[in-house]
Amino acid sequence: MKIRKIFFLITGLVFALNIFSGCAPMGVQVWERDILAKPSMQLDATTNDRAIDEHIYFSKEASSGGGGFGGGGCGCN
Amino acid sequence: MLKSHFLALLVYFALALPVAAKDKPKSPELLYAEFADSLGLENKVVYIDFWASWCPPCRQSFPFMKELSRKYGSEGFLIIAINLDKDQAAARSFLAESEPPFPVLYDSAGTIAKQLSLEAIPSSFIYGRDGTFREKHEGFQPEDTLKLRSLVESLIKEREIK
Numbered sequence: 001m002k003i004r005k006i007f008f009l010i011t012g013l014v015f016a017l018n019i020f021s022g023c024a025p026m027g028v029q030v031w032e033r034d035i036l037a038k039p040s041m042q043l044d045a046t047t048n049d050r051a052i053d054e055h056i057y058f059s060k061e062a063s064s065g066g067g068g069f070g071g072g073g074c075g076c077n
Numbered sequence: 078m079l080k081s082h083f084l085a086l087l088v089y090f091a092l093a094l095p096v097a098a099k100d101k102p103k104s105p106e107l108l109y110a111e112f113a114d115s116l117g118l119e120n121k122v123v124y125i126d127f128w129a130s131w132c133p134p135c136r137q138s139f140p141f142m143k144e145l146s147r148k149y150g151s152e153g154f155l156i157i158a159i160n161l162d163k164d165q166a167a168a169r170s171f172l173a174e175s176e177p178p179f180p181v182l183y184d185s186a187g188t189i190a191k192q193l194s195l196e197a198i199p200s201s202f203i204y205g206r207d208g209t210f211r212e213k214h215e216g217f218q219p220e221d222t223l224k225l226r227s228l229v230e231s232l233i234k235e236r237e238i239k
Binding site: 029030031032033034037038 | 127129131132161162163164184187190191195196197198
């Protein structure tokens with residue numbers, strides 16, 4: 001009975017290790033970054049657009065913060 | 078019951094083995110050996126560079142490599158550029174502009190890059206005249222040129238000392 005328990009424990013461990021190691025090669029390799037390297041794929045690709053959007057949001061909602069600029073939230077500018 | 082589980086475990090390992098053996102790691106020495114005969118690397122200082130056309134530092138390194146090749150080509154210095162673009166047309170279009178005086182090979186599937194476990198591009202492997210691996214250089218910045226140039230110069234002079 002004890003041997004069986006140990007056997008199942010080892011089997012479970014092997015499969016668990018296999019499943020977790022399956023996530024290891026999922027990252028994009030350096031030579032596969034061609035599309036990610038494009039300017040349009042950058043998180044901040046359109047800086048001006050983002051600044052305008054943030055300004056509109058800040059003016060309409062009378063609040064700011066979390067957007068990368070300071071301000072009192074008066075909505076006056 | 079236990080026997081069948083043990084058998085299942087054996088089958089599992091037997092199936093996993095070929096998958097694990099598929100991508101054998103390649104050392105810089107094996108990389109050199111792969112091109113030694115076909116490109117006539119004997120008694121040459123060799124600079125193998127992995128690059129891609131979409132990688133700005135790689136593009137920046139081309140004028141430097143061209144200059145090295147033109148300056149030291151006659152003294153037994155050879156650059157081999159290995160392109161890693163999936164889209165070879167993009168690489169060819171860059172090469173048409175750049176017109177490098179050294180051979181460019183293609184590894185579009187990234188097979189060699191994977192075997193060498195490249196962690197950055199450009200990555201350069203530099204070898205002495207005797208074929209020994211001397212230096213691996215990752216990335217490219219203008220200030221790197223001093224170090225690389227002096228290394229190449231010292232390797233070229235090695236034969237003169239002997």
